[in-house]
Amino acid sequence: MATNRSPSSAGSSATSGRGLEEERSSGSPVPYREGPLQYHPAVHCDFGQKAARWISWSRNNPGRRYLTCMRRRVSSFASCGLLPQFGFGLPAAWFCSDFVGGGCGFWEWYECDTTTTFLKQLQVDLRDKVWRLSKEIEDLIAATSAARTHVEQMLVQREQSEKKMSAQVLEWGRLLMEKDAQVAAVVDRSKKLEKERVVLRSIILACICVVIGMLIK
Numbered sequence: 001m002a003t004n005r006s007p008s009s010a011g012s013s014a015t016s017g018r019g020l021e022e023e024r025s026s027g028s029p030v031p032y033r034e035g036p037l038q039y040h041p042a043v044h045c046d047f048g049q050k051a052a053r054w055i056s057w058s059r060n061n062p063g064r065r066y067l068t069c070m071r072r073r074v075s076s077f078a079s080c081g082l083l084p085q086f087g088f089g090l091p092a093a094w095f096c097s098d099f100v101g102g103g104c105g106f107w108e109w110y111e112c113d114t115t116t117t118f119l120k121q122l123q124v125d126l127r128d129k130v131w132r133l134s135k136e137i138e139d140l141i142a143a144t145s146a147a148r149t150h151v152e153q154m155l156v157q158r159e160q161s162e163k164k165m166s167a168q169v170l171e172w173g174r175l176l177m178e179k180d181a182q183v184a185a186v187v188d189r190s191k192k193l194e195k196e197r198v199v200l201r202s203i204i205l206a207c208i209c210v211v212i213g214m215l216i217k
Ligand SMILES: [Zn+2]
Pocket: 045, 046, 047, 048, 049, 069, 070, 071, 103, 104, 105, 106
């Protein structure tokens, strides 16, 4: 087991600079097969707590495991909301209350650096590939969600437009019936006036005939 305990030294960028930023921002590219405390023999931190074993995904030490005080690891996230991915079935309170607070600073490599430069670069390339694909998946999920929301909004707008159009059609139908009734009333009135005109002409003609008859006598 490696014992160099300087996380900020050269070659141990798992917890320093770019490597740490990458770990924090992107997480492990693969799920852990074992929990951070599922190893033997146990290594204890400066305060007698079993140290947690993690996998470094830094550019200089990809895939290399290291030990750190669990409190130090947990406190580095500064948020219990990010902890379930490291839960491994352990009670959330174990992370979120008892162990948030800074830890003792214990840190050391779990194993020696025996990887070749080629394999390191290969692991980094695979790591980056997984992170890029994960990001693409997240973007696709976000885009799909946004598209679904947009389609739902369009469907709601379409339904509202159809309801409005139906109401407009009903209103137009009602107005058309009113106009038809008015036209029918005008036609009836016209027929009635025509009949009255005929009757009036007949009366006038009869009167003229009577006057002419009286004049002839
Ligand atoms: Zn400790």
